[in-house]
Amino acid sequence: MSAGARPPLLRTVDLVRTYGRGALAVQALRGVDLVIDRGEYVAIMGASGGGKSSLMNVLGCLDRPTSGRYEIDGRDVATLDDDELATLRNRTIGFVFQSFNLLPRTSALENVELPLLYGDAPRAEQRARATEALARVGLAGREWSTPSQLSGGQQQRVAIARALVGRPSILLADEPTGNLDSATSDEIMDVLDGLHRDGMTIVLVTHEPDVAWRAGRIVVLRDGIVSRDQPRPADGSPRPGDLPGISAEGRPA
Secondary structure, eight states: OOTTOOOOSEEEEEEEEEESOGGGOEEEEEEEEEEEOTTOEEEEEOOTTSSHHHHHHHHTTSSOOSEEEEEETTEEGGGOOHHHHHHHHHHHEEEEOSSOOOOTTSOHHHHHHGGGGGSOOOHHHHHHHHHHHHHHTTOTTOTTOOGGGSOHHHHHHHHHHHHHTTOOSEEEEESTTTTSOHHHHHHHHHHHHHHHHTTOEEEEEOSOHHHHTTSSEEEEEETTEEEEEEEOOTTOOSOGGGSTTBOTTSSBO
């Protein structure tokens, strides 16, 4: 990296994550090297047990690596204490999960405001930012609807707005369309595509080739290592099932 150049947004070097000890130890990540720059749109694929969730947990600072190095914007995460790590998660990373994780008796607006309650922004600013985030995902006018009054796709939009309200640098989405039908999945992916066009860095885990094909880069994990890392061709071909090293079901071939 040249003098004065900004470091990548995310970088892992020989990243290892082991669960358990001794004969019961399971190595979920076995030396992952990965660089994600600002503004990228990356899909992570692979068979169950290949390390996708473990990698996302480390990238999201929900888990610490057993060995190796993980940097966010040039900062070694291992040097941060628990309070610094919590602040980093809250201000830098937005999370979207397969399960929407909304409070059922709380309005969309209040669900989106939740991450801001731990900060020091004035109440009026919190309300304004939550309203803006809901409008950004196409839910203007539904601020006071509870989850039971919203469709599954609308609930996921609320979850995306909640991830955006802290104005993070990166959005981590773990199977964001896993609980949705194909038409609603397309709607949610349209939202993510729009966020990326606006400059958001997005990393998503998916089993679905059609979802991965919306990203600009596809990383395939196999047995805890990166088995393939390739850009999506600019002309949109080949079809997802024709990707070298990726089956039509989204598994490493």
